Amino acid sequence: MTLTRRIVFGRNPRRTLVRVLVLAVISFVTFGWVLIPVRAEGISMQPTFASGSLHFVSRVAYRYRRPFRGDVIAIKLAGPHVLYVKRIIALPGERIAFIKGQVFVNGAALAEPYVRDRRLWDVPEVQLTAREYFVVGDNRGMRASDHDFGRVDVSRIIGKLLF
Amino acid sequence: MVWRGREGDDERAVGARIEALRNDINTSTSDGLGAVAHATQIGSYFTENMVIELGEGTSPIHGRDTLIGIAARLQTRTAAFRLELDDVSVEMVPGGRAADVLLTASFVRRVASTGEESRDAREFSLVCEKDAGTWRIARVTAIDTLR
Numbered sequence: 398m399t400l401t402r403r404i405v406f407g408r409n410p411r412r413t414l415v416r417v418l419v420l421a422v423i424s425f426v427t428f429g430w431v432l433i434p435v436r437a438e439g440i441s442m443q444p445t446f447a448s449g450s451l452h453f454v455s456r457v458a459y460r461y462r463r464p465f466r467g468d469v470i471a472i473k474l475a476g477p478h479v480l481y482v483k484r485i486i487a488l489p490g491e492r493i494a495f496i497k498g499q500v501f502v503n504g505a506a507l508a509e510p511y512v513r514d515r516r517l518w519d520v521p522e523v524q525l526t527a528r529e530y531f532v533v534g535d536n537r538g539m540r541a542s543d544h545d546f547g548r549v550d551v552s553r554i555i556g557k558l559l560f
Numbered sequence: 561m562v563w564r565g566r567e568g569d570d571e572r573a574v575g576a577r578i579e580a581l582r583n584d585i586n587t588s589t590s591d592g593l594g595a596v597a598h599a600t601q602i603g604s605y606f607t608e609n610m611v612i613e614l615g616e617g618t619s620p621i622h623g624r625d626t627l628i629g630i631a632a633r634l635q636t637r638t639a640a641f642r643l644e645l646d647d648v649s650v651e652m653v654p655g656g657r658a659a660d661v662l663l664t665a666s667f668v669r670r671v672a673s674t675g676e677e678s679r680d681a682r683e684f685s686l687v688c689e690k691d692a693g694t695w696r697i698a699r700v701t702a703i704d705t706l707r
Contacts, residue, residue, distance in 0.1 A: 438677065438678070438679045439678060439679060448676060449676070472705065472706075474647070474664040474681060474682070474683040474705050475646070475647040475648075475649065475662045475663050475664040475683045475684075476646065476647025476649070476664065477647070478646040478647050478664070479646045479647065479664045479666060479681045481681075481705065481706070483706075532706065545705075545706055546706060547704075547706035547707050548706065548707045549705065549706055549707075553705065
């Protein structure tokens, strides 16, 4: 009994309680406001992210810098509990088009090493505003009509996927 | 709670009504008469002149009777889906007779071949109106998160 109590509560139960409380507060803040755990569902980001895989979104990644091309970001819908996860392929102010599956940004072909399989998507050129990014999933083997992609307002971006 | 005003009660009532609609949609039936009764039950959550706009490429649905007809016909297809609602926010319109609702609806389907669930999530804006003490949905508009 004494040994069990010592294992559970430690040598100094009061200090153990303080440690538990501090750990709980740190976890609450970290996983509530700094790193949000998300589970991928669906195939639109394959092969980079498999459906069912667990990832973390950094909500502070864009506090001191703007999103870069190539960043995989989390986009909120009505709130933060269901998110789109997409890759940024064009930045505010740029022009973007898909011609037979190849992405062109400001008229130049974009190298996308993360794309394995491409269908021949055609999307007419779009001019992004100063607040818009163009996002798309890595799985271009899907039909374009089955894939959610397009312009997103900067206010909807809640963070960057870390891993 | 005592300190919550009438608006808080209405917001809760709207939220409860939307939750009840979700439960009814997920309680599916596929036999003929049951399907009609089920569709009528779903229709009771909407006003008579309701409008549903699902966005580009689809025609708006006008009127509760049209919706009930569609719901009855699509029963066997919709039974394969489970509806989940997240991030439901309710904001009362001044006067208290209407409320604006924003939510994320997920249509979850189990893929028979793999056993995995596939999820199609969309954001919707709803306008609810109070009709003889009961909150009903007057307008549903799909929001294009990505345009």
